[in-house]
Amino acid sequence: MKASFHVHQGPRCADLLSCNVHSRRCLRRKVCRVSATAAPVKDEIGSVPNATQFTNDIISEEKKYIMQTYARPDLVFTHGEGARLYDAHGKEYLDFAAGIAVNALGHSDPRWLEAVVEQAGTLTHTSNLFHSVPQVRLAKRLVEQSFADKVFYANSGTEANEAAIKFSRKYARLQAGVDPYDAGAEAPHEVVSFTGSFHGRTLGALALTYKDAYKIPFAPGLPGARMVKYLDLDAAAAVIKKGKTAAVFVEPIQGEGGIFPASRDFLQGLRGLCDEAGALLVFDEVQCGLGRTGKLFGYQNFGVEPDILTLAKPLAGGLPIGAVLVKQKVADAMKPGDHGSTFAGNPLVTRAAEAVVDIISEPAFLESVVDKGERLRSSLREALKGNEHVKEIRGLGLITGIQLDQPAGGVVTAARDEGLIVITAGAGDVVRLVPPLTITNDDVDLAVSILASVLNSLQAQNQTV
Template identity: 45%
Template sequence: MDALFPTYARWDLTVESAEGAIIVDNTGKKYLDFVSGIAVCNLGHRHPDVVRAVEEQLKKYWHVSNLFKSDIQQEVAEKLVTNSDLDAVFFCNSGAEANEAALKLARKYTQKSKIITFKQSFHGRTLGTMAATGQEKIHSGFGPLLQEFVYLPYNDCEALEQAMDDSVAAVMVEVVQGEGGVIPGTEEFLKKIEELCSLHGSLFIIDEVQTGIGRTGKAFAHQHFNLSPDIITLAKGLGNGLPVGAMLGKEKLKEAFGPGSHGSTFGGNPISLAAAKATLAIIFQEEFLAEVEEKGAYLKAELSNALANHDLIEGVRGSGLLLGIACKEEVAAPITALRENGLLTLPAGPNVIRLLPPLTVTYEQIDEAVKLIKETLVAEFIR
């Protein structure tokens, strides 16, 4: 008997061990991992610095609650604000929780309730973040949603200008829509959001859950465009596999989130933050981030060249090491074939193969992945 709710369409693969960019299943078969726990293990599996930091914290204490002052929370928070344009941090356990905190803070600070998000966005599966998500398939079956969300076309400045007015509490956006198809936002569009939020007294919220922590070659993806959001949300890569999320906000927002306004029993857990501290110490180095940009450009160019003459491939898009191969047919079968051939990838909608290798992936591993993708897609699409 299966004692789990069937909420996931699980692969026929049971992991036995993992290290770096390699996963080994319970039969001994090895896989090149271009999933990274869905953009979570940005330093790869079992990075020695993260392992050491967690082991050291385990020997001290695991949990005491947020009633106590916490040096490690202060240290990680300072690292995050020092590398961003934000001033204060709230720790939680996941991206959905970080986005819930952002939505609550925006409504409380502005005393307004209308929030603009975008079609094909993804912000989580709680009642609040599900309502923020601009995808009908996420909404279906759950009855009336939290009110006053407006969904606009992504990268559409005209629609945004028409919808914005002084009743809008916030605009929430992803710099690259990950789950929605690996669709990058244009600089014009993102700058327009910033401009209109400032004009109408609305908060500018950027969901960096998938794009943050070095994934695009910057500490945070919005830094490619010199944006200054009021709030950003983080999770996934922050703890390199341990559950931790964070909401970062501007100094002015502190007044709206005083004692009793929000909370999280496990938020800021010292074990998770030990992992986060070790992760950020590596990823926030300029040399490391520059190398991620170089690897991302290399992977994108190699894929584009390898698939250039393939009639059913529309192109390769994305930023850094968050890339998508857009196809003219559904990609479920090719993704399964890739897995059988030893490369783990993900869908991003029905027609996009999403690639999320560890930021520590080697050029040799990139070359191997490109070879497997070319061979597998040719075999799957030309049959």
């Protein structure tokens, strides 16, 4: 069946079954592109016609046409609004995963949507061969509100970390006084990371990532990667050495690793070790940055400034973007042609990111993140007090982990059945809560109620989770 087109005719499309707009409103004066596999638009909170068949068909075609690198439940989300997601049956879910800490403003935020639609109708992409306005405006915002002097754009968190590795190694070559383009020259090149870390899945970032299951099938990895115990400053001092170490990568709060905040002493100690060794300190804030902790940047909780900081997940509110924030000495090491990207920082994604940064950086917004995070953890501790499966509840701002004594997959499934989306972390034994930063106190209370019901009922039944 060929794709067809129809023009939106008002708040509700006349041709509901062929409109490919899944939100509760079509965009006025826009043309909707329709394909043979387009999902039908629902009534306000209704199910799509033949929801079970629709869901089965989508899942069947997904298995047929898409590589099976993800384990997914038999669930098709069709739209979202705020902190809520809706499946094809019209069931409502409270989203405490936010696309893995991506949808910081929730789903279909009207301010974000307005920025994206306006920019999409103006200028979407030019490549980095030319200047564009949103790219500059976003960089100015990020620099003026951080330690950084310059910004480099990427398309994801792992790309941002790859760039940071490259920047660090060239900087080290220049500091060593060698020609950076001499293939035979020797200079510090080792990159240090920590147990429990997650820096991405491309080969360079993967070498800095802790989990062997992610790395072994693709060995050999990047040479010069050194890994030491997280929060162990003595172990770090044993490997961070002048003449060897180019950079040290650390997450101020480990996300994938299990929601483990660093200590002020540890990060300050790393700063001192890097200064002594002439190495760069890199903070990976792909998950914990941009308001997630209640500060615009995670490092601001610890009184330590890095030389490089990587951002990604929440930056463009769901569109793919990464950013590397650097001090001037790092920027000076890089010259035209040293690194680049076709799509990175295009006008569409940077305009979306402008809207996100403007909203999140408001002091009252950040204060609300702190308040809601404290409410979440204190309420969880009270509701789960005495539950033998719960070992610890930890976090900062709106990144929280519930440490269990066994795998958390059953809790994730049971919570989803009750209308709450959460995910795992660590060794699969942590329930990870990274909701939109826009959640309400009522949302917090509902999530706590569902999690308490799930965990306490499983304990009462003497079942494993």
